Amino acid sequence: MNKKLLDILVCPFDKVSSLELFQFKAKTNPNSLTTIADNEEPDSQKTLTNKKQNDQKTREPSTSTNSPPISEMNKEPSEIVEEGLLLCRTCLRFYPITEEIPIILPDELRDKKKDIAFLKTWNESIPIDLLKNLKPWTL
Ligand SMILES: [Zn+2]
Numbered sequence: 001m002n003k004k005l006l007d008i009l010v011c012p013f014d015k016v017s018s019l020e021l022f023q024f025k026a027k028t029n030p031n032s033l034t035t036i037a038d039n040e041e042p043d044s045q046k047t048l049t050n051k052k053q054n055d056q057k058t059r060e061p062s063t064s065t066n067s068p069p070i071s072e073m074n075k076e077p078s079e080i081v082e083e084g085l086l087l088c089r090t091c092l093r094f095y096p097i098t099e100e101i102p103i104i105l106p107d108e109l110r111d112k113k114k115d116i117a118f119l120k121t122w123n124e125s126i127p128i129d130l131l132k133n134l135k136p137w138t139l
Pocket residue numbers: 011012013014015017088089090091092093
């Protein structure tokens with residue numbers, strides 16, 4: 001699961017609560033290291049330079065002239081959670097992330113056996129106070 005997904009995921013029980021991530025195993029995704037070609041035309045270079053100079057006036061004077069390209073954000077490797085737990089602080093429901101897949105299901109569709117096996121696997125990585133109170137079931 002891409003960590004950025006956290007921004008849009010909500011608890012299916014209360015529909016509004018955002019989910020908190022407990023990360024057990026993660027990696028960075030090399031596929032997101034896409035280079036975006038610089039399509040700037042030479043003619044526009046002058047205006048670009050002017051823009052940079054204007055930017056610098058508003059920023060600290062010590063900033064280097066090599067300001068990061070606009071595509072910098074896209075080059076940032078995204079973090080992929082391989083194993084983890086998503087927690088709703090409102091209803092204390094947990095949702096497992098296994099093999100990079102977040103399993104976010106309403107109670108009636110959950111696989112209790114798998115959930116319990118998941119908790120057993122990671123029980124040492126989950127704070128004990130939390131583990132005792134997890135819903136819809138716990139160890
Ligand atoms: Zn909830």
